Amino acid sequence: MSHPDAEKWNGRYHQDGFHWLQNKPRSLLQMWLPRLPHNGLAFDAASGVGVNGLVLAQHGLRVVALDISEVGLRLARQLFTQEGLEVDTAVYDLARPWFPAHSFDVIINFRFLERATFPAYRRALKPGGWLIFETFVKTDAAVEYPDHFLEAGELHEAFADFVVHFSGREEVVRNGRVYKTTDQLVAQKLL
Template identity: 45%
Template structure:
């Protein structure tokens, strides 16, 4: 039986192919490349078309890219540069997955929220590893399951070294095609050694 998130997102990726395929790598990551360990193993979680993961692979990092949508991963595979490091793709439900312990140097979580995955990220990063996390804050009347409360992301990692945390208003392109302003939280945190 198909996963309900896969049905929803496969349909969006088929309908909005251009919009998703042309997405740029996330600025939170590209503006902090100096923090990344050379040759590290990077998990791009709920990666979509893996714009950020593909950017890192093109710069020599090894990337594992996981998403529930096969349509997203098909698009992503077509776009990996020929001379890039390999990107390993797998279809996976990231709401509450098992991940190996102390395995990744860096985990990326952009614009996806699953609260049960937070303890999994905490154990799957190597000591000294980095988490990049950015997603929307909840607006009035929005579904609380998919959006962060103010300061919630920081609280999940308040025993880690927080290198960057802000809540910032951004212009995003809505499905209508128009730009709208949305509040997001951004975090970069290092797991203690």
């Protein structure tokens, strides 16, 4: 039995994988990269084709990439190999997350929302570990899949006891028009 998200995203990456591989790493990640540790273990959640995880590996971290799409992960492995770097990948359903406590130095979560990950990320980060999270937020406009969108302030609230280095909002522009809006958080679990 296949997973509906896997079918959807495998189809997208089959068709548009090349396009996804051309994407630059998210600017929030590029901005905060210099503050991240140069060694340890990073987790790229819902990694897709791995362009964000790749910069963490180039920075010196070992990267674990999890995603529901095996096609996306195959492209991620090819991308890392081309760059002479290693990545551990696994097909994983982040709707039912469980990770051992205090495992990761860095977790990145871009353009994906599954609220069950909030407590799982809190547990999985080492004390002092970094969370970089950016995903779509509800604005005035009606959205097709409301569960896939943060409520205003929700992300900040979920990690309010972390040291919050940055909490912001960014409009995503496509073809000259605001297409969606993201909320962004950069925070560190307390030591």
